[in-house]
Amino acid sequence: MTLKKQLIEWRRDFHQYPELGFLEMRTASIVANTLESFGIDFKIGKEVMNPDFTMGKPSEEATQQHYEWAKAHGAIDKYLEQVKDGYTGIVATIDSKKTGPTVAFRVDMDALPIFEAEDNDHFPVKEGFRSKNTEMHACGHDVHTAIGLGLAKLLSEQINELNGKVKIIFQPAEEGTRGARSMTEAGVVDDVDYFVASHIGTGIPMNHVLGSNNGFLATSKLDITFKGRSSHAGGNPEEGKNAMLAAANAVINLNAIPRHSGGATRVNVGELHAGSSRNAIADFATLKAEIRGTTSEINDYMQNYAESIIKGAAQMFQVDYTIDVVGAGKSAKGNTELAQIVIDAAKNNNLETTLEEAKPSGSEDATFFINRVQDKGGLATYTIFGTDLAAGHHNERFDVNEDSMEPAVLTLLETAKRLTKQ
Secondary structure (H helix, E strand, O other): OOHHHHHHHHHHHHHHOOOOOOOOHHHHHHHHHHHHHOOOEEEEHHHOOOHHHOOOOOOHHHHHHHHHHHHHOOOOHHHHHHHOOOOOOEEEEEEOOOOOOEEEEEEEOOOEOOOOOOOOOOHHHHOOOOOOOOOEOOOOHHHHHHHHHHHHHHHHHOHHHOOOEEEEEEEOOOOOOOOHHHHHHOOOOOOOOEEEEEEEOOOOOOOEEEEEOOEEOEEEEEEEEEEOEOOEOOOOHHHOEOHHHHHHHHHHHHOOOOOOOOOOEEEEEEEEEEOOOOOEOOOEEEEEEEEEEOOHHHHHHHHHHHHHHHHHHHHHOOOEEEEEEEEEEOOEEOOHHHHHHHHHHHHHOOOEEEEEOOOOOOOOOHHHHHHHHHHOOOEEEEEEEOOOEOOOOOOOOOOEOHHHHHHHHHHHHHHHHHHOOO
């Protein structure tokens, strides 16, 4: 089978069986089994994830339910048992046994809670690989996982052309910026000299590669709960403690946080759920919010201000509150000299290229890897592989041009060869 056909086969399989963050059990088991078939050493689960730094992990009940689903939908039993608790990360290592640097590539595996379009003109519907779940690969992580496996295959076949080591990090739970921190705290990049994270799409044209001295907004994802006391709204309203009013007050004032002169800030409350009856004082309310800042310091400013507002709202309406940080990303800036090497590798594969300093707009938890590698004296960057998109990311009609996968693999392969000979 040609590389292109193999990549498409992998991608379409993952696309049909999308899994949310920390539930990528079927995906991880297939990745592990495929790596084993290539003769590649790897570590999996808690070997490469520190449970103390796992944010926003699903409940034990949800994890067990998904384990049963994965078992019934093609997971490889041998490796499913190693990820059944939701620690689904994998790090493959291709070791040349020769002196040289350690290079790492990050790919992510998780899907989104989006119901995929069912229209007949939607390509995955036409070709028979639409999601079989209520979730969907609406950001291209199915493509990333396939690219990671394709890279692993070629590296294992061409190991004699390498020096040093190459790691491929298959990361869970990028959505919500949740998975990278636990892998970073497990030390998976502590020995890495060069780190490259990559993504498909994001508006970059087909057959084009963006290598960048990247910037990312730092972010915190907050789950907020207010707990009050219910009472009859007509008969005894004074006996109630209104959690809904505390939540509404918090929403308004979170959006009134003074902006910071040091850089851009963002705040958004995306969900608010409260109460249970028209004629009862609401005894509970939950918010899902996020804040961002150009730097980690500005994000800390936003988070501290947000926490004081939430505390004040709770005190005003005499209710209790909790704040859980369920996701986080740091600010980061890639190394131009490393981005240039990726660009040169792309040119070697006849791709158009751009090297630029990107304006920060989004967030990525690959920043935990980037910062750790740089703190230890290494170089790191983030690369975008262009493709044709049927719709934007996180859209029910999202789809990519599958012809973009093979050039991405070949570019990363060439990057690995060049870096291991530095």
